Amino acid sequence: MWYGREETMQNDELKAVIEALLFASEKPLSVEELKEAFEEKLTSEDIAESLNGLKADYQNQNRGIRLFEMAGGYQFVTDSRLAPYLKRFYQEREKKRLSQASLETLSVVAYRQPVTRADIEFIRGVNVDGAIGTLLEKGLVKIVGRKEVPGRPMLYGTTKAFLDHFGLKSVKELPALSEYTLKDIEPHLLPPELKMVEGAVSDEAEEHSTEVE
Amino acid sequence: MNYKVHLDIFEGPLDLLLYLIKKEELDIYDIPITRITEQYLETLNLMELLDLDVAGEFLVMAATLMQIKSKMLLPPDPVAETPEEMDPRAELVRRLLEYKAFKGAADKLRDFEGKRSEIFTRFGVEPELSGSDSPFLEVSLFDLISAFSLALKNLPKSDFHQVEKDEFTVAEKVHEIFHRLVKEPVIYFSDLFKSSKNKFEVITTFLAILELIRLKEVLIRQDNHFSEIEILRNVVRA
Numbered sequence: 206m207w208y209g210r211e212e213t214m215q216n217d218e219l220k221a222v223i224e225a226l227l228f229a230s231e232k233p234l235s236v237e238e239l240k241e242a243f244e245e246k247l248t249s250e251d252i253a254e255s256l257n258g259l260k261a262d263y264q265n266q267n268r269g270i271r272l273f274e275m276a277g278g279y280q281f282v283t284d285s286r287l288a289p290y291l292k293r294f295y296q297e298r299e300k301k302r303l304s305q306a307s308l309e310t311l312s313v314v315a316y317r318q319p320v321t322r323a324d325i326e327f328i329r330g331v332n333v334d335g336a337i338g339t340l341l342e343k344g345l346v347k348i349v350g351r352k353e354v355p356g357r358p359m360l361y362g363t364t365k366a367f368l369d370h371f372g373l374k375s376v377k378e379l380p381a382l383s384e385y386t387l388k389d390i391e392p393h394l395l396p397p398e399l400k401m402v403e404g405a406v407s408d409e410a411e412e413h414s415t416e417v418e
Numbered sequence: 419m420n421y422k423v424h425l426d427i428f429e430g431p432l433d434l435l436l437y438l439i440k441k442e443e444l445d446i447y448d449i450p451i452t453r454i455t456e457q458y459l460e461t462l463n464l465m466e467l468l469d470l471d472v473a474g475e476f477l478v479m480a481a482t483l484m485q486i487k488s489k490m491l492l493p494p495d496p497v498a499e500t501p502e503e504m505d506p507r508a509e510l511v512r513r514l515l516e517y518k519a520f521k522g523a524a525d526k527l528r529d530f531e532g533k534r535s536e537i538f539t540r541f542g543v544e545p546e547l548s549g550s551d552s553p554f555l556e557v558s559l560f561d562l563i564s565a566f567s568l569a570l571k572n573l574p575k576s577d578f579h580q581v582e583k584d585e586f587t588v589a590e591k592v593h594e595i596f597h598r599l600v601k602e603p604v605i606y607f608s609d610l611f612k613s614s615k616n617k618f619e620v621i622t623t624f625l626a627i628l629e630l631i632r633l634k635e636v637l638i639r640q641d642n643h644f645s646e647i648e649i650l651r652n653v654v655r656a
Contacts, residue, residue, distance in 0.1 A: 273537065285536035300535050305429055305524070308531075312523040328520055330513070331430030331475050371527055372534035380526055382519045 219247075219255045220262070233278025276368035277375060300370070310336040311345060311367070315379060319349045319360035337361065345370060429559075431479035432517040434461060437560040439514075446514060449507055451490055455483040464563050464570075468621060468628075486510060561640060562607075565647050566624045569611035573620060586619050591626030596635065599651040607647035 226242055227234060236252045256279060260272040273282040283291055292299055303311070310333050313325045325333050340346040349362040363376060373379065438457045439446055462476055489506035505511075598605055610627070614620045627649065630636040637650045 271537075281540055283538040285533065288536035288538075291538045295538065298538065300531075302528075302531060302535075308524040308527055309429060309521060312520050312527055315527075316520070316523060328516055329430055330432040330479070330517065331473065370534065371530035372537060373530065379523075382523055 216255065216258065219251070220259045223252070223255050224259055227272070227279060227281060230280075233275065233280040235278045239279075273372075274374050275372055276365045303370075304339075306336045307339055307343075307345075311340060311363070314340070314346050314361050315363050315367070315376060316382060318362040318376075319352075320362075321352055321358040321360055323358060325361075430473070431458075431476050432514060433521070434458065434476070434560055435479070435514060436518060436521070441564070446518075447511060449511070451483065451487050451507060455480075455487050458483055460567075461560070461563060464567055468563075468566070468624060482510065561647060562624075562627070562638070565607050566620070569608065569614070569620050569624070570617060572611070573614065573617060586622040588622055588625045588629060591622050592629055595623075595626055595630060595649070599636065599649070603650065605649045607649060610649070 222242065223239060226239060236249050236256070239252050239256075240247060240249060256272065256274075263271050269284055269287055270281050271284050273280060275282075309329060310325055313328050314320055317324060317328075322333060322337060325337070337346070341348075344364055344366040346361045346367065347364050348359050350360045351357040352360050367373075368375065435454065435458065438444075438454055438461070439449065442453070442457065444450060444454065459480060462480060465476075486506045595605070595610065607627075610623055611620055614623060627636070627638075631638060634652055637652045639648045639650060640646070641648075
């Protein structure tokens with residue numbers, strides 16, 4: 206593709222501005238937030254394109270820094286191949302791994318949100334008071350409302366901290382529940398919601414897949 | 419000495435059933451209910467022997483298994499409304515499959531968590547995950563209990579009964595294991611029990627390991643499922 210000289214300049218300029226904005230920012234910035242920095246009318250696509258270009262530049266030049274999208278925002282992060290050095294130098298910054306109980310509870314919340322405590326307990330077959338308490342305390346789940354059924358139980362959902370902990374852009378990025386293939390079991394034995402979930406998560410993920418990769 | 423271990427790492431009866439199905443290489447769609455019930459109850463007995471808190475859910479599942487077992491022994495109901503009687507195991511299988519799917523999803527999250535830990539952000543924007551959580555185990559508690567069961571079976575049989583006073587305490591065993599770990603980098607789980615004189619010592623040793631796990635002093639590792647379990651010192655990050 207042939208670009209005019211001026212247009213090329215403009216693209217490079219846009220990338221440079223975005224790079225500077227992200228560098229000076231004290232938090233990750235979303236495409237919408239970046240758009241506000243420009244007076245001229247730029248579309249989200251323009252910004253996304255520049256972000257992709259910038260991302261590729263860092264990748265191609267094999268720098269120690271990468272542009273990374275996580276929890277709905279862009280930020281500069283270290284390249285994972287350098288992890289051994291960073292882990293040694295910043296020992297206190299190493300993140301704690303979650304326990305199996307926390308992780309299983311979290312996976313039910315992530316895929317079934319908004320979800321009640323009783324729903325989670327039905328799937329896991331154990332009391333989840335402790336696990337939910339831990340996850341709330343860590344800010345990985347939050348109360349998102351109440352279910353309009355007798356008792357009005359609280360509904361739980363995942364947070365931005367959840368996306369950050371697992372390095373995800375959004376919950377749409379979660380892989381479809383695997384092994385949900387129940388082909389060997391009589392279909393009439395399956396409750397309807399079981400078939401729905403598998404379809405729902407994967408379909409949605411495709412529909413809403415982000416433009417920026 | 420009343421020593422109750424509170425380890426919040428039970429993933430519940432469904433997890434135990436999946437574990438047993440995998441260990442015994444059973445077909446999840448055609449579970450031999452008699453065999454699985456026996457195995458399940460045996461594990462529960464071991465847990466009780468260790469005086470571990472066996473949550474009520476484990477007992478409910480035991481009752482469910484026995485109910486399914488008795489239903490399968492009965493001839494099909496001649497006056498049943500539906501000609502094709504539902505397999506009494508169907509609901510259990512459905513729950514197991516559903517749980518397995520979420521367990522799979524949890525494994526994927528574990529992978530993501532690992533990949534994410536390779537990345538460092540600027541200005542430490544990663545939110546600090548404060549608060550308590552149970553220790554993360556490389557090995558499931560069921561693996562440990564299986565190994566414990568083996569250690570019990572390998573005990574020398576004594577012909578006469580003798581009344582013994584409590585020779586061993588968990589606190590002493592904790593020290594013993596810890597001191598061994600200072601000298602040796604890795605201890606094999608089974609080696610810990612080789613010198614055990616009686617059942618009480620085996621139990622005390624096992625409780626000491628659980629206590630060390632709880633205190634996050636040791637790491638438990640297993641290279642393959644059902645292979646030898648290794649105990650390592652959890653090197654404190656200064």
